[in-house]
Amino acid sequence: MKYYISAFLLLSVFLTACNPLKVPKSTMNHKMSATPTDVVPTKSEWILGADPPQAKVKIPISLLIKDSSNQPIKSFETIHEKKMHLFIVSKDLAYFSHIHPTYKENGLFDFTASFPTRGDYKLISEFTPKGGGDSSVETHWLQIEGEEGTAVPLVPDKELSHVVEGKKVALSFDHLMAGKTVHLIFTIKDAKTNKPLKNLQPYLGALGHTVAISADAEKYLHIHPMTTEGSGPAVTFMTIFPEKGLYKIWGQFKHKGKVFTVPFVINVPK
Numbered sequence: 001m002k003y004y005i006s007a008f009l010l011l012s013v014f015l016t017a018c019n020p021l022k023v024p025k026s027t028m029n030h031k032m033s034a035t036p037t038d039v040v041p042t043k044s045e046w047i048l049g050a051d052p053p054q055a056k057v058k059i060p061i062s063l064l065i066k067d068s069s070n071q072p073i074k075s076f077e078t079i080h081e082k083k084m085h086l087f088i089v090s091k092d093l094a095y096f097s098h099i100h101p102t103y104k105e106n107g108l109f110d111f112t113a114s115f116p117t118r119g120d121y122k123l124i125s126e127f128t129p130k131g132g133g134d135s136s137v138e139t140h141w142l143q144i145e146g147e148e149g150t151a152v153p154l155v156p157d158k159e160l161s162h163v164v165e166g167k168k169v170a171l172s173f174d175h176l177m178a179g180k181t182v183h184l185i186f187t188i189k190d191a192k193t194n195k196p197l198k199n200l201q202p203y204l205g206a207l208g209h210t211v212a213i214s215a216d217a218e219k220y221l222h223i224h225p226m227t228t229e230g231s232g233p234a235v236t237f238m239t240i241f242p243e244k245g246l247y248k249i250w251g252q253f254k255h256k257g258k259v260f261t262v263p264f265v266i267n268v269p270k
């Protein structure tokens with residue numbers, strides 16, 4: 001099997017528990033001799049430009065990335081066209097945002113974010129210090145004041161098909177089980193005509209990006225497609241869900257110059 005990865009490799013992926021569970025790049029390049037994950041240990045300092053931070057207001061936020069001896073890390077690899085990818089989710093996972101902080105200097109990244117309602121939000125930053133083989137992740141919980149929203153319960157989708165911005169997106173799996181390699185297949189059609197979309201465009205250097213976060217927001221997976229070729233209608237991703245339970249998944253794709261995001265809630269069995 002082309003995409004087979006060994007038990008040894010799975011083990012090495014699990015050992016990086018605090019980092020995104022991802023398949024090492026060498027496997028993504030379809031080589032069988034996968035190198036173990038190579039993550040540079042980091043620390044972070046999050047600096048808020050508002051105290052207390054309020055909902056519905058643009059808040060400047062800085063993020064300082066340091067090495068394990070508290071020195072700023074100064075250079076970063078450009079991965080998928082950016083030096084840092086940052087995801088913001090609300091505690092109930094109803095809110096999702098994917099942004100790209102600006103690198104200033106001396107380990108400092110800047111961005112602004114506005115939060116829809118009062119509550120707790122998790123900020124998940126992903127970056128690769130120069131020379132690191134795999135990405136490092138730094139996260140931060142942020143408490144936002146202001147108007148209360150309505151908490152949305154996380155319920156598994158009855159049907160794995162959603163219409164978003166005129167696209168009908170279906171999600172399927174080959175073998176969904178915790179701790180096992182799974183292929184996620186997104187199939188994208190035009191919602192009106194039901195015709196498969198064959199002209200998807202690369203978004204940030206890949207045909208799509210998928211993020212999966214566990215119900216408690218503790219487990220984070222950033223998944224890229226199996227190949228860099230193709231343009232739809234099917235886009236296949238491979239990952240390993242570390243534990244059973246509920247996960248929310250956001251698939252992001254680009255069509256006619258516009259990025260669209262399609263969320264799913266799934267229950268991963270043991």
Ligand SMILES: [Cu+2]
Nearest residue numbers: 085086098099
């Ligand atoms: Cu990104």
